[in-house]
Amino acid sequence: MPTPIDRAMNSKNMFIGFAGIVTAAAAWSIWGGDIFPKQPDPKGNPEDWTLDEMRRWLDNRNLMAGSSATREELLARVMANFRAPTS
Known part of the structure; x- marks a missing residue:
């Protein structure tokens, strides 16, 4: 059994x-x-970036972009934390 x-x-x-x-x-x-790799950081002058590029750049650095932030607010946060590449 x-x-x-x-x-x-x-x-x-x-x-x-x-x-x-x-x-x-x-x-x-x-x-x-x-499966879905992260997109690279945007290149060039942050003032020329789109809203999505600024949000992605801030999110990659855990700086919390915020969904209701305006373009000027995002640009100010990016510029406060931005360091130009050294090459």
């Missing part, structure tokens, strides 16, 4: 679950865990 463990080991659900875990692990290793 089969025990509950024997029935679990012969179950299709157990095989499908294991196959799903293996597939997920393979996908993670192929994409390296970075």
Whole structure:
């Protein structure tokens, strides 16, 4: 008479679950865990950046851009924290 463990080991659900875990692990290793990579920092003069570029630049530095900030407020925060590249 089969025990509950024997029935679990012969179950299709157990095989499908294991196959799903293996597939997920393979996908993670192929994409390296970075399916949607971050966009690079904007280049050039901050006064010429778009609102989205300023928000992204501030968010990358954990400076909390804020969703209701105006362009002038964002530009002031960027300029206060901006250091020109040294190359």
